[in-house]
Amino acid sequence: MSYQLYYWTGLQGRGEFVRLCLEDAGAEYADVARIEGDDAIMPFLSGDREGALPFAPPFLKSGRLVIAQVANILQYLGPRHGLVPEGESKRLHAHQLELTVTDFVAEVHDTHHPVSNELYYEDQRDEAKKRAKDFREHRIPKFLGYFEKSLERGGGRFPLREHSYVDLSLFQIMAGLEYAFPKALAKQKVPLLRDLAKRVADRPNIAAYLASERRVPFNTNGIFRHYPELDD
Amino acid sequence: MSYQLYYWTGLQGRGEFVRLCLEDAGAEYADVARIEGDDAIMPFLSGDREGALPFAPPFLKSGRLVIAQVANILQYLGPRHGLVPEGESKRLHAHQLELTVTDFVAEVHDTHHPVSNELYYEDQRDEAKKRAKDFREHRIPKFLGYFEKSLERGGGRFPLREHSYVDLSLFQIMAGLEYAFPKALAKQKVPLLRDLAKRVADRPNIAAYLASERRVPFNTNGIFRHYPELDD
Numbered sequence: 516m517s518y519q520l521y522y523w524t525g526l527q528g529r530g531e532f533v534r535l536c537l538e539d540a541g542a543e544y545a546d547v548a549r550i551e552g553d554d555a556i557m558p559f560l561s562g563d564r565e566g567a568l569p570f571a572p573p574f575l576k577s578g579r580l581v582i583a584q585v586a587n588i589l590q591y592l593g594p595r596h597g598l599v600p601e602g603e604s605k606r607l608h609a610h611q612l613e614l615t616v617t618d619f620v621a622e623v624h625d626t627h628h629p630v631s632n633e634l635y636y637e638d639q640r641d642e643a644k645k646r647a648k649d650f651r652e653h654r655i656p657k658f659l660g661y662f663e664k665s666l667e668r669g670g671g672r673f674p675l676r677e678h679s680y681v682d683l684s685l686f687q688i689m690a691g692l693e694y695a696f697p698k699a700l701a702k703q704k705v706p707l708l709r710d711l712a713k714r715v716a717d718r719p720n721i722a723a724y725l726a727s728e729r730r731v732p733f734n735t736n737g738i739f740r741h742y743p744e745l746d747d
Numbered sequence: 748m749s750y751q752l753y754y755w756t757g758l759q760g761r762g763e764f765v766r767l768c769l770e771d772a773g774a775e776y777a778d779v780a781r782i783e784g785d786d787a788i789m790p791f792l793s794g795d796r797e798g799a800l801p802f803a804p805p806f807l808k809s810g811r812l813v814i815a816q817v818a819n820i821l822q823y824l825g826p827r828h829g830l831v832p833e834g835e836s837k838r839l840h841a842h843q844l845e846l847t848v849t850d851f852v853a854e855v856h857d858t859h860h861p862v863s864n865e866l867y868y869e870d871q872r873d874e875a876k877k878r879a880k881d882f883r884e885h886r887i888p889k890f891l892g893y894f895e896k897s898l899e900r901g902g903g904r905f906p907l908r909e910h911s912y913v914d915l916s917l918f919q920i921m922a923g924l925e926y927a928f929p930k931a932l933a934k935q936k937v938p939l940l941r942d943l944a945k946r947v948a949d950r951p952n953i954a955a956y957l958a959s960e961r962r963v964p965f966n967t968n969g970i971f972r973h974y975p976e977l978d979d
Contacts, residue, residue: 562896567840570847570893582839584846591839607814607823608799614816615802617846621853629861629874631881642861642874649863661802664794 518544519576526737530573532585535683538724540596586613589680598680616684619658626650647745651699666707686715691739696746750776751808758969762805764817767915770956772828818845821912830912848916851890879977883931898939918947923971928978
């Protein structure tokens with residue numbers, strides 16, 4: 516099965532959660548906008564293509580299916596590539612964790628855009644400083660604490676007792692925080708999460724991907740942005 | 748099958764999306780915190796109960812399963828109560844729409860809490876005014892336009908060509924906006940959405956629910972809050 520992934524070029528963004536899943540699975544896929552340019556995304560957003568209408572990228576084409584929303588895509592890919600345990604209860608649990616990752620990612624985004632997506636960061640920096648302070652003091656500990664506890668309950672190594680797409684997303688969160696909020700992250704007591712992130716980075720397909728040019732470096736176009744004044 | 752729903756008392760909040768689904772289905776359920784008080788929620792959040800750990804309410808207990816995250820709960824309930832069409836493609840589409848509802852609800856919340864959940868609205872009113880302006884001018888049209896277009900593509904009456912849990916959530920969004928942002932809502936050209944919301948309100952189980960005391964009125968503890976200065 517070959518997939519077509521559609522996501523903006525030049526940043527990791529939300530597309531990266533899907534990419535990590537495809538790469539770990541060793542799935543064949545085309546990263547369409549990187550080949551054809553961002554314009555390839557537009558006809559889907561404007562409704563000129565068949566299939567479910569995406570609100571925004573990333574979306575994945577799999578045969579005739581158009582699947583949008585990161586957690587929805589991962590839920591689709593998981594069982595096809597052995598990236599989620601069997602059974603309804605485990606799959607509901609995996610998806611519940613992934614939706615909490617989604618919530619966290621939205622909050623990360625809003626640290627640098629607390630007022631409007633239509634404005635530059637520089638035009639909402641004062642509000643961003645306030646929001647980032649709250650994010651560092653309350654939200655990072657709350658979310659990472661939750662994931663740490665989920666790991667604990669899963670036996671320490673995997674929140675779902677075996678490898679799954681959730682691990683890949685938790686790795687990305689830890690990598691993103693390390694880039695964007697290194698000082699705040701250093702203060703968190705989350706040994707199980709840190710260990711999980713290392714083990715994911717060492718998985719052969721992920722290690723090869725991270726070393727490749729397909730992994731765009733973190734930068735200040737993405738969701739995880741490093742502005743020193745927001746980490747202080 | 749009898750369910751136990753756990754959600755904070757005194758507000759509709761995110762729990763309401765689940766309640767609408769249970770009510771429309773005529774499912775037996777106990778709204779546990781309304782019977783036992785909010786304290787009944789705590790042992791689940793602190794990890795003192797079996798099953799998947801919820802990050803936050805609402806969560807649903809169904810037998811031994813603990814299911815959190817609204818879209819995850821609806822995805823679980825949908826097929827059990829004829830509230831989602833058959834087939835993988837339709838179910839992925841339903842869930843994609845529901846996850847976009849989730850994103851919208853988070854943005855509604857942030858219009859009155861753009862800085863921090865730890866602060867009162869009154870302590871972040873200036874930032875709220877800026878964020879709400881952006882929300883009215885850009886986000887409401889973008890999200891409602893997307894749902895309107897999805898309805899159009901579904902034939903005009905249902906985004907999924909037949910009744911589903913997504914309709915119930917879209918009704919709740921229209922009802923919430925009517926309460927919180929009546930002026931901004933009046934400006935939107937979304938005839939299909941308005942018609943859908945009316946038809947949902949007229950469904951016998953929903954009409955009975957809306958007329959009952961189980962439907963807590965909208966208020967300024969919930970997600971949809973009416974502060975006149977944010978709608979001007």
